[in-house]
Amino acid sequence: MNAKYVLLLILVSVFSFSVVAQTEAIERWDRFEVTFSGPQSGNPFDEVNLSADFSNGKEKVKVNGFYDGNGKYKIRFMPETLGEWRYKVTSNSKVLNGKTGHFTCVGATGNNHGPxxxxxxxxxxxxxGKRYYPxxxxxxxxxxxxxxxxxxxxxxxxxxxxxxxxxxxxxxxxxxxxxxxxxxxxxxxxxxxxxxxxxxxxxxxxxxxxxxxxxxxxxxxxxxxxxxxxxxxxxxxxxxxxxxxxxxxxxxxxxxxxxxxxxxxxxxxxxxxxxxxxxxxxxxxxxxxxxxxxxxxxxxxxxxxxxxxxxxxxxxxxxxxxxxxxxxxxxxxxxxxxxxxxxxxxxxxxxxxxxxxxxxxxxxxxxxxxxxxxxxxxxxxxxxxxxxxxxxxxxxxxxxxxxxxxxxxxxxxxxxxxxxxxxxEAPGPIELADVWKDHKTATADSSHYLIYFGREMNQEWEFNLPKKGGPAAGKKFQVEVIDTWEMTIRKLPEVFEIATPETYRIFDKNRKKIRLPMKPYLALRITEI
CATH class of the missing domain: 3.20.20.80 (Glycosidases)
Structure with a gap:
């Protein structure tokens, strides 16, 4: 292999590396945008059709472009798959039709959790996969x-x-x-x-x-x-x-x-x-x-x-x-x-x-x-x-x-x-534990419950949960009293142990009760120990 050939290979490699290094990197679920110059006469909003086909080899996505004024046309794309994406423009305008390009989709960072x-x-x-509660x-x-x-x-x-x-x-x-x-x-x-x-x-x-x-x-x-x-x-x-x-x-x-x-x-x-x-x-x-x-x-x-x-x-x-x-x-x-x-x-x-x-x-x-x-x-x-x-x-x-x-x-x-x-802070979304019989008790799973009393004012509450989907006998729970208006949470010292269910309800084995302040807008958070 002569010296000129080796030098040529080196130059090609360097050039190729430079092209790769300059490839635009877009985070997954971020916005890729490309702008083209095009016709301004007539009504470009109505008379110019513009779209682009994006492909990463297996996946193909077609997006519409739009006229952004002053002779500028834009195409935007939100990549949902990692890797290299290529695009080709289709338009009834000769200046826009057939334009191509590419970018690399990289992993999301920070607070980018996607749509x-x-x-x-x-x-x-x-x-x-991160939970979103609206x-x-x-x-x-x-x-x-x-x-x-x-x-x-x-x-x-x-x-x-x-x-x-x-x-x-x-x-x-x-x-x-x-x-x-x-x-x-x-x-x-x-x-x-x-x-x-x-x-x-x-x-x-x-x-x-x-x-x-x-x-x-x-x-x-x-x-x-x-x-x-x-x-x-x-x-x-x-x-x-x-x-x-x-x-x-x-x-x-x-x-x-x-x-x-x-x-x-x-x-x-x-x-x-x-x-x-x-x-x-x-x-x-x-x-x-x-x-x-x-x-x-x-x-x-x-x-x-x-x-x-x-x-x-x-x-x-x-x-x-x-x-x-x-x-x-x-x-x-x-x-x-x-x-x-x-x-x-x-x-x-x-x-x-x-x-x-x-x-x-x-x-x-x-x-x-x-x-x-x-x-x-x-x-x-x-x-x-x-x-x-x-x-x-x-x-x-x-x-x-x-x-x-x-x-x-x-x-x-x-x-x-x-x-x-x-x-x-719950282990998952909250839903009513027994939708037909109990409209105050919600659960994320059998280890986590929320009870809301609304405008009701109670002196005491006997530990009880719906039987449906409830915890097994012998499980132990703690109770926190939540004042939803004063925004306070008070953890009670008592430990409650689940007894064998009676009809549709579950109680503490000793039928324990707790004292409540006579106030409206209280809630209870009940969690397995």
């Missing part, structure tokens, strides 16, 4: 406020217990939230004076405003950095003809869904909510929601969580496109035994996303006390379901957290965080 998925029929896990709050129009207020909201969320935010894509024109947003989702064609002297804009619904969606994406990423899921509400009825975003027409609705899913599907912390109070959007007949839901699901290659929220009438939540049930109904968590009923109907995780809000508004949906809001969470969790918070105090002019964000001033968030910690 949330349904687990064990009624509950959730991250993609990496403790959400409501911030419908928080991304349509001045930057200073949005920043305050993020700081509030950083110090709050919530790990899910329910939020609208479109701005909201409703009582206590009637400000004009900073950004609009569509391009303005012009404007005309309204009856009160205001300017009513005329929109080109076939052209999107990239700045609006870029801002929305930034805020979704801000939530991700705080470990918060973004429950994205695609449509809502709170427009009243002010902008007309609730009455785009079917063709424009479908165009909007395709554009939105192309932009957001690769965000791992996104959930889809087809609508808030779908039945109050009178411009959309009930049958169209099946079409819209399938459009969302078919354009999301990663199959993020998907639901639809009701006003007065429930939707067909058992349909296969829906992963969980999102319910508005305050009565379900006012007392024992109600919250579990919808689990038996839909056989999916149930999130009571609107159960009224802690606040001081005159409307009946906006003046729960902190005790009532906290108790709603306990009733939901004990039943094996989940509840979403909202706050409607008029703390500064018309800045109400439920709508615009800002600062929390209510008394329930701290108590909700206390419950969240108790649930996360």
């Amino acid at each position: 949330v998925k349904v687990a064990d029929t009624y509950h959730f896990k991250y993609a990496d 403790f959400g709050t409501t911030l419908y129009a928080w991304t349509h406020q001045p930057q200073e207020l949005e920043d305050i909201t993020l700081q509030t969320l950083k110090n709050a217990p919530f790990n899910k935010v329910r939020m609208c894509v479109f701005p909201k024109y409703y009582s206590n939230v009637e400000n004009e947003p900073v950004f609009y989702p569509f391009v303005k064609k012009g404007g005309m004076a309204g009856k009160k002297g205001e300017i009513n804009f005329v929109w080109d619904f076939s052209k999107f405003e990239p700045a609006f969606f870029q801002h929305l994406e930034k805020r979704i990423d801000d939530l991700k950095s705080l470990g918060i899921e973004a429950d994205i509400i695609i449509f809502h009825p709170y427009d009243k003809g002010h902008w007309g975003f609730d009455s785009l027409g079917k063709e424009n609705d479908l165009r909007y869904i395709k554009y939105l899913t192309a932009r957001l599907s690769s965000f791992r912390n996104v959930w889809w909510s087809l609508a808030n109070e779908f039945d109050y959007i009178k411009t959309k007949p009930r049958e169209v929601w099946d079409v819209y839901t399938k459009e969302v699901v078919n354009n999301d290659p990663y199959k993020h969580l998907c639901s639809i929220h009701n006003g007065s009438v429930y939707y067909d939540n058992w349909k296969p496109e829906f992963t969980h049930v999102s319910i508005q109904n305050g009565s379900t968590v006012e007392d024992f035994g109600r919250a579990t009923l919808l689990r038996d109907v839909f056989f999916r995780p149930v999130l009571y996303d609107e159960v009224c809000y802690e606040g001081d508004l005159p409307q009946r949906w906006g003046h729960l006390s902190g005790e009532e809001m906290t108790s709603a969470f306990w009733h939901g969790v004990i039943a094996g379901t989940y509840v979403t918070h909202g706050e409607t105090y008029k703390n500064s002019g018309d800045t109400i957290f439920w709508a615009k964000g800002g600062r929390l001033i209510g008394s329930s968030p701290a108590r909700i965080g206390f419950l969240k910690k108790i649930l996360e």
Whole structure:
């Protein structure tokens, strides 16, 4: 082998190593993004088709691209499998068609646990298997406020217990939230004076405003950095003809869904909510929601969580496109035994996303006390379901957290965080131990129980558990008294030993009792020693 040949081999090896070293590395479930320059004439949103096929040898995923303004086209992808991925672009534009590239998907680090998925029929896990218990709050129009207020909201969320935010894509024109947003989702064609002297804009619904969606994406990423899921509400009825975003027409609705899913599907912390109070959007007949839901699901290659929220009438939540049930109904968590009923109907995780809000508004949906809001969470969790918070105090002019964000001033968030910690310390999700006969006792397994007394005040409690799935005779347990309002946990010194079951109940072999303070909102945690 001559010297020139050896030198050539060395140069090839060095060059190859350099190419490998420069290959972009993307964490599993993170977002790969590539930008291309393309045509700007005409209407690129409508006239340019763009997609890409991603492949790692065995797995193939097709994603839609989108126009991001100023002649820039983007394709985004969330890799779910490790290794090298290659892509090829397909487009009706010659400048875009056939472009190729590749990147390497590496292991996730830090707080990257992947998207949330349904687990064990009624509950959730991250993609990496870590348990996820949804403790959400409501911030419908928080991304349509001045930057200073949005920043305050993020700081509030950083110090709050919530790990899910329910939020609208479109701005909201409703009582206590009637400000004009900073950004609009569509391009303005012009404007005309309204009856009160205001300017009513005329929109080109076939052209999107990239700045609006870029801002929305930034805020979704801000939530991700705080470990918060973004429950994205695609449509809502709170427009009243002010902008007309609730009455785009079917063709424009479908165009909007395709554009939105192309932009957001690769965000791992996104959930889809087809609508808030779908039945109050009178411009959309009930049958169209099946079409819209399938459009969302078919354009999301990663199959993020998907639901639809009701006003007065429930939707067909058992349909296969829906992963969980999102319910508005305050009565379900006012007392024992109600919250579990919808689990038996839909056989999916149930999130009571609107159960009224802690606040001081005159409307009946906006003046729960902190005790009532906290108790709603306990009733939901004990039943094996989940509840979403909202706050409607008029703390500064018309800045109400439920709508615009800002600062929390209510008394329930701290108590909700206390419950969240108790649930996360359990060996698994909580469900009623005997759903037909005992609506106060929940269990993670036969070694871990939670009993909630709600507004009841008791002087004493005799140790007893449901027989169904209960511990064997001879097992020993300890009891902790939880004050859910004062946020204290007191471990009792007694040891309780399980006796042979009697009919449907299990008792201590000596029928021991414990003294309880005569207070409402107490709970017991009972764990095997």
